[in-house]
Amino acid sequence: MERIAFFDTKPYDRIWFDKLNTEYDIKYIDHKLTPDTAAAARGCKAAVVFVNDTVNSETIDELCAVGVKLIALRCAGYNNVDIKYAKDKIDVVRVPVYSPYAVAEHTMALLLTLNRKIHKAFIRTRDFNFSLNGLIGFDLHGKTAGVIGTGQIGRIFIDICRGFGMNVIAYDPYPAKDTDINYAPLDKLFAESDVISLHCPLTNDTRYIINESSLAKMKEGVVILNTSRGQLIDSDALLQALKDKKVRGAGLDVYEEETSIFFEDYSSTIIKDDVLALLVSMPNVIMTSHQAFLTDEALQKIAEVTLANLGAFFRGEELKNAVLYKTDKA
Numbered sequence: 150m151e152r153i154a155f156f157d158t159k160p161y162d163r164i165w166f167d168k169l170n171t172e173y174d175i176k177y178i179d180h181k182l183t184p185d186t187a188a189a190a191r192g193c194k195a196a197v198v199f200v201n202d203t204v205n206s207e208t209i210d211e212l213c214a215v216g217v218k219l220i221a222l223r224c225a226g227y228n229n230v231d232i233k234y235a236k237d238k239i240d241v242v243r244v245p246v247y248s249p250y251a252v253a254e255h256t257m258a259l260l261l262t263l264n265r266k267i268h269k270a271f272i273r274t275r276d277f278n279f280s281l282n283g284l285i286g287f288d289l290h291g292k293t294a295g296v297i298g299t300g301q302i303g304r305i306f307i308d309i310c311r312g313f314g315m316n317v318i319a320y321d322p323y324p325a326k327d328t329d330i331n332y333a334p335l336d337k338l339f340a341e342s343d344v345i346s347l348h349c350p351l352t353n354d355t356r357y358i359i360n361e362s363s364l365a366k367m368k369e370g371v372v373i374l375n376t377s378r379g380q381l382i383d384s385d386a387l388l389q390a391l392k393d394k395k396v397r398g399a400g401l402d403v404y405e406e407e408t409s410i411f412f413e414d415y416s417s418t419i420i421k422d423d424v425l426a427l428l429v430s431m432p433n434v435i436m437t438s439h440q441a442f443l444t445d446e447a448l449q450k451i452a453e454v455t456l457a458n459l460g461a462f463f464r465g466e467e468l469k470n471a472v473l474y475k476t477d478k479a
């Protein structure tokens with residue numbers, strides 16, 4: 150039985166892997182993969198990793214040194230992997246799609262919660278405070294959603310927005326063919342959208358796509374949603390725009406410095422990241438901890454596809470979910 154190292158394991162990760170795995174001896178490791186922890190994979194042929202594992206050149210060297218031949222991402226995004234460096238050293242596979250519905254639905258949940266202040270109302274009524282002061286929202290119907298990135302998730306989010314009667318404009322350098330999506334240049338999207346939602350990957354082109362200059366082009370009172378990758382937003386610039394009331398609210402499932410923070414319980418610790426602390430403290434910011442994918446359906450699919458990826462690798466078959474340097478847009 151091949152031994153597999155499974156980094157950054159949380160209880161919810163194990164549910165479907167334990168149910169479906171019959172072929173591998175899985176060594177579940179609680180801590181994240183970094184150059185310092187890679188040696189924990191000694192004796193394993195594959196390392197299963199997630200979004201906040203650090204798979205840089207040093208980690209890749211360490212993994213190779215202890216005999217790991219395959220990095221199996223149990224996620225779609227691979228911006229945390231140095232694909233260029235991995236080329237010809239180690240194979241990398243991923244789960245390209247698990248549940249785009251999970252992420253798109255979570256994005257709308259953030260918007261609805263923020264707009265109708267459900268997070269405030271929940272706390273109030275539990276304290277028998279039935280006042281409505283400060284809870285005014287706006288109708289989504291008739292407002293314009295600007296969607297950046299019209300891949301799997303962006304397109305489902307567009308459908309959801311249309312279900313609410315919103316007008317949708319979108320930007321994507323690779324527009325989807327055979328759709329009725331109303332594409333617009335980025336500056337027009339910034340200028341006309343009441344809500345802007347990010348559904349593009351993190352690449353050199355998209356890093357800090359929301360920054361001081363793009364925020365300046367937006368409507369007063371715009372709502373920003375990010376369920377993609379933290380570094381799509383310059384958090385300092387967003388913080389300032391929230392203070393200036395340029396941005397009415399932000400729904401964030403990701404944060405640019407999340408790697409050492411998200412997925413862990415720091416409730417008894419003083420958070421040293423002032424930007425994070427200020428964002429979380431704002432009544433018009435909802436932050437979730439990279440949770441958008443977390444549905445039963447997505448976890449099952451992640452386990453199924455990862456086990457299939459491992460099977461293809463160990464049987465010497467073609468790796469149809471390989472992440473190849475030549476297709477990397479980063």
Ligand code: NAI
Pocket residue numbers: 225226245246249252297298299300301302303320321322323324348349350351352354355376377378402403439440441442443
């Ligand atoms: P996808 O690959 O299907 O779609 C991405 C789209 O972004 C493509 O249409 C692509 O052409 C477009 N794009 C590329 N460069 C762009 C640019 N410069 N500006 C605007 N659009 C650009 O990816 P999918 O599955 O829709 O995922 C989107 C992102 O969601 C992922 O990259 C990942 O970062 C994030 N994600 C977050 C999860 C979470 O739990 N929060 C879970 C899964 C994905």
